[in-house]
Amino acid sequence: MSGPAAGTADAATTTDVVCLGESMVTFLPSQPGRLADVPSFGRGIGGAESNVACALAAAGHRAAWVGRVGADGFGDHLVETIASYGVDTSAVRRDPVRPTGIYFRTATDRGTDTHEVAYYRAGSAASAMSPDNVPYEDLLAGRILHLSGITAALSADCLALLRDLTAPRPGRPLVSFDVNHRPHLWRGGDADASVLLELARRCDLVFVGEDEAEEAWGIVGAEAIRAALPEPAVVVVKRGSAGATVFSGLRPGPRSSNAGGAENATGAGSSGAGGAGNTAGAGSSGAGGAEDADTVTLVPALRVDVVAAVGAGDAFAAGFLSATLRGLPVRERVRHGHLMAAAVLTVPGDLTDPPARDHADRLAALDDDAWGRLRLGPGWTAADRAPEEVRTP
Numbered sequence: 001m002s003g004p005a006a007g008t009a010d011a012a013t014t015t016d017v018v019c020l021g022e023s024m025v026t027f028l029p030s031q032p033g034r035l036a037d038v039p040s041f042g043r044g045i046g047g048a049e050s051n052v053a054c055a056l057a058a059a060g061h062r063a064a065w066v067g068r069v070g071a072d073g074f075g076d077h078l079v080e081t082i083a084s085y086g087v088d089t090s091a092v093r094r095d096p097v098r099p100t101g102i103y104f105r106t107a108t109d110r111g112t113d114t115h116e117v118a119y120y121r122a123g124s125a126a127s128a129m130s131p132d133n134v135p136y137e138d139l140l141a142g143r144i145l146h147l148s149g150i151t152a153a154l155s156a157d158c159l160a161l162l163r164d165l166t167a168p169r170p171g172r173p174l175v176s177f178d179v180n181h182r183p184h185l186w187r188g189g190d191a192d193a194s195v196l197l198e199l200a201r202r203c204d205l206v207f208v209g210e211d212e213a214e215e216a217w218g219i220v221g222a223e224a225i226r227a228a229l230p231e232p233a234v235v236v237v238k239r240g241s242a243g244a245t246v247f248s249g250l251r252p253g254p255r256s257s258n259a260g261g262a263e264n265a266t267g268a269g270s271s272g273a274g275g276a277g278n279t280a281g282a283g284s285s286g287a288g289g290a291e292d293a294d295t296v297t298l299v300p301a302l303r304v305d306v307v308a309a310v311g312a313g314d315a316f317a318a319g320f321l322s323a324t325l326r327g328l329p330v331r332e333r334v335r336h337g338h339l340m341a342a343a344v345l346t347v348p349g350d351l352t353d354p355p356a357r358d359h360a361d362r363l364a365a366l367d368d369d370a371w372g373r374l375r376l377g378p379g380w381t382a383a384d385r386a387p388e389e390v391r392t393p
Helices: 048-058 073-084 149-154 156-165 194-201 210-217 222-228 312-325 330-345 357-364 368-373
Strands: 017-020 024-029 041-046 063-066 068-070 093-095 102-105 117-120 144-148 174-178 205-209 234-238 244-248 278-282 294-299
Touching: 017 048, 024 073, 041 073, 048 063, 048 073, 048 144, 048 149, 048 312, 068 073, 144 149, 144 156, 144 312, 149 156, 149 194, 156 194, 174 312, 194 210, 205 210, 205 312, 210 222, 210 234, 222 234, 222 244, 234 312, 244 330, 294 330, 312 330, 330 357
Parallel strands: 017 063, 017 144, 024 102, 068 093, 144 174, 174 205, 205 234
Antiparallel strands: 024 041, 102 117, 234 244, 244 294, 278 294
């Protein structure tokens, strides 16, 4: 069984997901090359948490973004653009003194040595977020609260905010946390990336890449990552081209036992068909007893003709959360994550329209062989029943 969809409040009035974090105006290069050589840039927006909110809203969910921007034109652009996706931005605060953050990047993959990013976010409005100036009544009003490790790196106040939001409390919603380790943000600060492990252990659902777990914590392999994160009910280990491994247990998670705003989102034992959703029972290190046994679900990634490798992690999280809200089995949650990521990977920017829900549902329900034959390229989301559903290598 997959368990109920997230949340127990009135589904007609409750916000599905509230996302907290910094969003910035991003300047995208007009051509490949070093930043020093690019003659012009196009303006867009970028921010891990606002990306998730935009993708969820575009997929038909009630999503809100909570952040802090400057009382400037860039702040206006951010709020207006994010709202245009259908995201509730009513809880965004404007800082009369600090500016909205901006950044420039090259067209290359973030994981390559040639990728360049120039951030202008020090002292930004978002870096001033703290437990004293964010609207808790809005943050805690959704069925899911989605956070990111990026916020923790912005300032001591932002770290204090995340520590407070991840603390157990009555009525706490399900807390989703994307580790999102960004090494450059932790250089020279008072804290280091080990704090991300502390925060992740306080959450209910965690997204973490194998590569970032090794870089940030020195932990290698999906099983070792789960052993280091015994508390969350669900841990999604992203393994790049190898796909994703999900550890889902029956443990209640760190939130207060009095929490009434979220469900047990494990979907334990709900792999759907085998193979591409290979599922096995496995005791989770760090959690004692058979009652805490994990269901381990492995789902291969899709083959994608990549246009730009940016924003895929945020899209994956949005797809997984969307399927979680719908109460789908774990295998389908991961497949929807892969499909949402594929939509972003086949466009130049961080955001795009997701596939229609019925189209994504058809693809997510394919048998293992058909899933393995999929190869998605630019424009695939626009078709009602695209060629990739029957394409062979």
